[in-house]
Structures are given as C-alpha cells and as structure tokens.
Amino acid sequence: MPLRILHTSDWHLGRSLFGRSRLHEFEAFLDWLAGTVESRGIELLVVAGDIFDTTTPGNATQKLYYQFLNRIALTPGSPCRHVVITSGNHDSPTFLDAPKELLRAFDVHVLGATTGDPADEVRLLRDRQGSPEAIVCAVPFLRDRDIRTVEPGESLEDKIRKLSDGVSLHYAEVARIAAERRRSLGADIPVIAMGHLFTAGCVTVEEDGVREIYAGALSIVCSTAFPPVFDYVALGHMHVPQRVDKTEHMRYCGSPIPMGFGEAKQQKLVLQVDFEGREPTVTEIEVPCFQPxxxxxxxxxxxxxxxxxxxxxxxxxxxxxxxxxxxxxxxxxxxxxxxxxxxxxxxxxxxxxxxxxxxxxxxxxxxxxxxxxxxxxxxxxxxxxxxxxxxxxxxxxxxxxxxxxxxxxxxxxxxxxxx
Structure with a gap:
C-alpha cells in the first residue's frame, strides 16, 4: 500500500524578533499544518529537530505544541497514524523526552536524546491492520559526547575527524539494525532516516539563526554518512530548503517561517513524500506567509x-x-x-x-x-x-x-x- 509522509523541521516555537512575540505566526502555521495533514491524507508526520527555539519554552508555546499533537494524533478521524519527532540543537532533550512514554501510547514517537543503544532509534511503524509499513531511524541531535571521546592534546583537525567519524558510525549502526529488521520481517517497506545536522556544501542566508553545532566544525557530515539502505533522509537544521548533493531523496525542508529578515523573500516549504513500495516521490508544498x-x-x-x-x-x-x-x-x-x-x-x-x-x-x-x-x-x-x-x-x-x-x-x- 502507498504511504504518504510529510517532512518538516525547524519550527523554533517561541522565537521572537527583536523583542516582538511571534506567537500568532506559530499558531497560524500549526493550524495550517494540521489542515494540510488532514486535507492531503498524511499518514506519517516527521519533524526533524528544533521544535522549540529555546531549552525552556514558555507556557503559551508549550500549549501550542500539545494542542497541535492532540489535533493530528489524538483526534478520531485524523488520517495521521504516526508522528515522529526528534530533537535539534536548540531543544532540551530532557524536556522533549519527559512525556514520551505517554505520547508513544498514541503513536507519537519522541526522541530527545540518544540512550546509548542505537536500536532505540529504529522504530517499526504498522498500518491500521497491524502490518509493517515503514521503519524510521529517528536519530536525535547528536551531541559532542554522544559521538566522540576527548583525548589529551588532540588538535582541532583530530576533533573534526572524530566528530565526522562519530556521526557516520552512528548512522551506519542504525542503518544496519534497520536493514536486519526489514529482512527479518520479509517486508519490502521503506526505511526513512532523520537527522539534525549540517552537511557539507549546504546553503545558509544572512541572519537565519543557524548556528554552529560543533564548535569549530560546522561542515562535518558528507552525504556518504547516510548508507544506501535509507530510502529517504529527512533532515533539519538548515533553514533554506535544499537537496544534499543534488540527490532527490536526501532533503532539508527548511524552516516554515522566516527566522529573520534575511529569509524574508524566501519561499518556505514542507515536503510531501509519497512511497510506492520503496520509491519516494517528493512534492514541495508552499507554506503561506503569516507575517510579512x-x-x-x-x-x-x-x-x-x-x-x-x-x-x-x-x-x-x-x-x-x-x-x-x-x-x-x-x-x-x-x-x-x-x-x-x-x-x-x-x-x-x-x-x-x-x-x-x-x-x-x-x-x-x-x-x-x-x-x-x-x-x-x-x-x-x-x-x-x-x-x-x-x-x-x-x-x-x-x-x-x-x-x-x-x-x-x-x-x-x-x-x-x-x-
């Protein structure tokens, strides 16, 4: 059966602009997003990091987040069967993870931090009949301590190499687990990977709020970090929608609203990904401008x-x-x-x-x-x-x-x- 996915990221809920609250923009965006999920029959929503702009979002911002999840995941008749949310460098892993066991009961999968066992990031999703329909490698933002050990006297070049190797090894391991799980099921279902990171060659714009996530080592990941077992790679962190190495199945959707005046003229997108078997077809959906x-x-x-x-x-x-x-x-x-x-x-x-x-x-x-x-x-x-x-x-x-x-x-x- 076909599977319809919506890829979004970098909401930055709670962000202000030169002291001015943007709550009305976020409310309008989430209302539009929920309507898009409903009107387009989206079955799986993936959100690749930076849900919030700070590690301590205010009460009004939290309310928007949970109201949205309630509407698309808990409301009877919603076409969306699964939601997968991973952390970004702006998010607090513990804050995101706090309600994850409760949310998982409603098929909302939240991964704020690595647990030390990559298998925890490999989630098997089933359709309404209980048959396997997709595997999601929900990799949260990988922090420095998650992917490398510090050694006395190491140079900056050593650090950058170890960071790059650490990210690649982590994705290789979750890919191996996902491939084994798919083989054991005997089902030819898609494997979707998620990540919040900066890949080499990406495009930024002035004042977009994208900050260096590993000090001194911003461009550390190449497209080769994502093994071929991944049928689609849903990435976050970059606010400009773009492909990785011009490949159709490795994509940044970008931020849904302009983070600053440098993004003012940029058309914002979310990405619909339709799977026939394991073959993805990507459709760009334009996000309306909620505040010029x-x-x-x-x-x-x-x-x-x-x-x-x-x-x-x-x-x-x-x-x-x-x-x-x-x-x-x-x-x-x-x-x-x-x-x-x-x-x-x-x-x-x-x-x-x-x-x-x-x-x-x-x-x-x-x-x-x-x-x-x-x-x-x-x-x-x-x-x-x-x-x-x-x-x-x-x-x-x-x-x-x-x-x-x-x-x-x-x-x-x-x-x-x-x-």
Missing amino acids: LERLAGSLDELSAAIAALRSAGSNAWLEIDYRGDEAPATVQEAMEQAVAGSLLEIRRIRNNRPLQQALRHSAANETLQQLDPEAVFNRCLEAYGTDESLRPALVESYREVLRSIREEDVMAEKEGKS
Missing part, C-alpha cells in the same frame, strides 16, 4: 517613499530599515516613526552605521574594527553621538551587563553542546 517582513534600505527620501508605497498597499509588514545617509540617528528615528504612524506597519529595527563610522574615524589610520574591543567601540560611539558626560557611566555599565549576558549565553550553549 520587509527590509528597506536607502536615504530618508528613499525610505519614506518605500514606506508610503507599503502603506498604500495596506501592508502590515514588520520593517527592518537600513539607513544610508549622514543624518543624526535621532532625526532618522523620528522621520521613520512619522512615516509609519497610523498605519499597520511596524518598525522592528533601524540600522544606522553613521555613529560607528564616525567613531572609527577617530582611530589610527592603521587601526581596524577587529583590533578594537567591544567597549572601546561603544565609547567611541558615545563620543560620536555627543552623549552627555553625566550619562556615560550608567550607559557603559549597562553595555557591560549586555556583554556579560551574551558571554554567559555562549558559555551555556557550549556546555549544553557537551552535556
């Missing part, structure tokens, strides 16, 4: 004209403005706020390099931005702004607190990658 994002650049006159055009079209876009001119930041801010006043448009960020450029003019002729520490650049920006001397100590201390917060987040992310 617009990046505008130019002088004040050019920006005002662009905003006027959006207003006349009734746009409700969020705007990122890249000002290119010599006006003072306060003047630019006021002009842009007046331009959007009374409209549905919202300014999320104004980029203005004038203060930084002025600050750097005070540097030595042979001095570069890379040679200055962040606090030195900030102090020069205060000078360029003509900031009152009485305000500077408080502003500098606030800036130091921001830097400390960023450094602490980096340390926590590194620790989580190793834990």
Whole structure:
C-alpha cells in the first residue's frame, strides 16, 4: 500500500524578533499544518529537530505544541497514524523526552536524546491492520559526547575527524539494525532516516539563526554518512530548503517561517513524500506567509517613499530599515516613526552605521574594527553621538551587563553542546 509522509523541521516555537512575540505566526502555521495533514491524507508526520527555539519554552508555546499533537494524533478521524519527532540543537532533550512514554501510547514517537543503544532509534511503524509499513531511524541531535571521546592534546583537525567519524558510525549502526529488521520481517517497506545536522556544501542566508553545532566544525557530515539502505533522509537544521548533493531523496525542508529578515523573500516549504513500495516521490508544498517582513534600505527620501508605497498597499509588514545617509540617528528615528504612524506597519529595527563610522574615524589610520574591543567601540560611539558626560557611566555599565549576558549565553550553549 502507498504511504504518504510529510517532512518538516525547524519550527523554533517561541522565537521572537527583536523583542516582538511571534506567537500568532506559530499558531497560524500549526493550524495550517494540521489542515494540510488532514486535507492531503498524511499518514506519517516527521519533524526533524528544533521544535522549540529555546531549552525552556514558555507556557503559551508549550500549549501550542500539545494542542497541535492532540489535533493530528489524538483526534478520531485524523488520517495521521504516526508522528515522529526528534530533537535539534536548540531543544532540551530532557524536556522533549519527559512525556514520551505517554505520547508513544498514541503513536507519537519522541526522541530527545540518544540512550546509548542505537536500536532505540529504529522504530517499526504498522498500518491500521497491524502490518509493517515503514521503519524510521529517528536519530536525535547528536551531541559532542554522544559521538566522540576527548583525548589529551588532540588538535582541532583530530576533533573534526572524530566528530565526522562519530556521526557516520552512528548512522551506519542504525542503518544496519534497520536493514536486519526489514529482512527479518520479509517486508519490502521503506526505511526513512532523520537527522539534525549540517552537511557539507549546504546553503545558509544572512541572519537565519543557524548556528554552529560543533564548535569549530560546522561542515562535518558528507552525504556518504547516510548508507544506501535509507530510502529517504529527512533532515533539519538548515533553514533554506535544499537537496544534499543534488540527490532527490536526501532533503532539508527548511524552516516554515522566516527566522529573520534575511529569509524574508524566501519561499518556505514542507515536503510531501509519497512511497510506492520503496520509491519516494517528493512534492514541495508552499507554506503561506503569516507575517510579512520587509527590509528597506536607502536615504530618508528613499525610505519614506518605500514606506508610503507599503502603506498604500495596506501592508502590515514588520520593517527592518537600513539607513544610508549622514543624518543624526535621532532625526532618522523620528522621520521613520512619522512615516509609519497610523498605519499597520511596524518598525522592528533601524540600522544606522553613521555613529560607528564616525567613531572609527577617530582611530589610527592603521587601526581596524577587529583590533578594537567591544567597549572601546561603544565609547567611541558615545563620543560620536555627543552623549552627555553625566550619562556615560550608567550607559557603559549597562553595555557591560549586555556583554556579560551574551558571554554567559555562549558559555551555556557550549556546555549544553557537551552535556
């Protein structure tokens, strides 16, 4: 019997954009996704990592997640018989795994972390009559400690090689188990692999939120890491939809909503995979835009004209403005706020390099931005702004607190990658 699969990933539920909640976008996307599952008769939904944007999603975000699972997996009459969810580098493995035994009773398979036994990641799925219909190798995000041992004195090249070898060996083992299980069943059913990783040659875009998942070793996996026993490889982590080495059966579906303004013009997709026997046919399904994002650049006159055009079209876009001119930041801010006043448009960020450029003019002729520490650049920006001397100590201390917060987040992310 044919099997119809939907491949999605990188929801990043709970993500904000320059301080603005995006809950309404995620709610609209999950409603659309559930409707797509129902209207297209999807029998297996696979979600390849980064379900949440942080390891501690808020209550409203958790509610969206469980409401969605209830609608497609627990509602009588839903065509979706199976849901398989694996973790990404943004997810908390323990948070995802906490309800997995309860969810498994409803044929929702969640794998947040490796258990030490690759056989736990090989899931046999059965149709409504109880006959085998697919095997899913649900590989969660493989953390550093899962795939390599640390040795004293090893070089960066040693680390990268061991990481690459570790990923390849892990997939080789789950592939071996899946192949043996299929042979023992005597059923010619498809084997689907899942993963959340960066394969060599992948495409990223500016400000897409994709971050290095193994420090110093972003591009560590080649397509040869996935053995031929896999009839389809459903990948996550990259936000741009793409094939791996131009192969039809190894795919990234990409993120379903733009993670930042760098993705604003990108058509988002989910992938429908229809199996006749073990032969997959992939159909790209376009995801609607639930919140327009617009990046505008130019002088004040050019920006005002662009905003006027959006207003006349009734746009409700969020705007990122890249000002290119010599006006003072306060003047630019006021002009842009007046331009959007009374409209549905919202300014999320104004980029203005004038203060930084002025600050750097005070540097030595042979001095570069890379040679200055962040606090030195900030102090020069205060000078360029003509900031009152009485305000500077408080502003500098606030800036130091921001830097400390960023450094602490980096340390926590590194620790989580190793834990």
